[in-house]
Amino acid sequence: MIFVNLEPDGKRIELSDIRTVQAVLNRLQLRSTMALVARGGELLTPDRKLSHGDELLVRKVTSAG
C-alpha cells in the first residue's frame, strides 16, 4: 500500500499494487510534468521504485493565473 497526499486538493488516498512513481502518476491520470512527487522531502523522477508503506506528496503544478 502507498499513501498519497494530494496538493492542492488536500486529499489523502491509498493506492495498492503500485511499484513506481510512474504508476502513481498513471493511476492519478497525471502526466509526469503536471505534478511533482516527493517522498520524505526528496523529489522523485517517474522511474523511481516505491516500497510498501511509502508516504508520498503529489503536488499538481497548474495554477489558474
Next chain:
Amino acid sequence: MKCTRCRKTAHVALPSHHSGFCADCYPLFFTKQVETAIRREKMFTREDRILVALSGGKDSLALMLELKLQGYDVTGLHIDLGIPNSSEKARKKVEDFCALHDLPLRVFEMAAWGLPIPDVKKHIKRPVCAVCGKMKRHHFNRIAVEEGFDVLATGHNLDDEVARLFANTLRWDTAYLSDQGPVLPASEGFVRKVKPLFRLSEFETANYAFLKGIEIHSDPCPYASGASFTSHKELWGELEHRSPGQKLQFYQSFLKNGKPAFAHMEKESGAELAPCTECGSPTSAEICSVCRIKAAVAESKAQAE
C-alpha cells in the same frame, strides 16, 4: 535516471530538455534559464530598481528569490484582493517569505481603495477573473510609475504565456497578439514590464520552489473555477507530453515570425492613448476601464441599499 550534469541520482526529469538533474544541480539549470531570458531580451540591469508582483504562488516567489540571489535590486508588491478565506492566507505567505529572506515589500489593499474583489463579483456581470486581472495590472503599473521603479517583473511562466497566446490566437486578437511577449517596453504612462520566467514551465518553477523550501500559497482562488486558461494549459500539457519542446517552440516561433506582423497591423490601426480624466492612467477612452468599473460598482451598491 542520472543527473545530466554530475551523474548522481536525478530528482527532476525534464523531457523537453532531454535531461534530468539532481537536487544540487537543478537550481543551476533554473538560474541559467533566467539569466538567458534576462540577457537575450535585455530585460534589466543590476542598476535598475525592479518591482516584482507577488501573488504568493510558486512562480512569483521563486522569481523574487532568484532575482535576489542573482544580485538584482528587487522590491515586492502584493495586492490584497479582499477575498474572504483566501486573500489573508496569500498575504501571510508573501509577508512571511519577504521577512524570511529580508526582502522589501509593499502591500496594496483593494478593500482600503474601496473595491474589494467580492464587490466586483457581486455587482459586475463580466467574468470576475478578467476584471480582477485588469485591476491588478492597473495597480501594478500605477504603483511602479508613481514610486519610480524602472521595471515591473511578473512570474508568468512558459505555460502562462502559451495559454495566453493560444487564447489570443483562437480569437485572432490582433491588439493582444501585437504586444504579447517577455518584454513590453515602457511608453507614456506605462513602466517596462518583463517576464523573466518565460523560458521555464510551471513544472520547472514548482520544482525550484520545492527545492528552495519556499512556502507557497497553493489554494486555488475560490472565484477561478472553470477559467479557460486552466483548460488551455491542460490541452497544452497533453501536446507537450506527446511532443516535448512543443510549447517553447510555439512561443518562440510566434515571437520571431508572428508578432512582428501583428505589431505592424496594430501600428496602423491601433487606438491612441491619453491620460484617464479620473486617475491619469493611460487609456483609449476618456475614463479608463478601471475607473469605470469602480463607478459601476458604487452605483450598483447605492441602488441596492
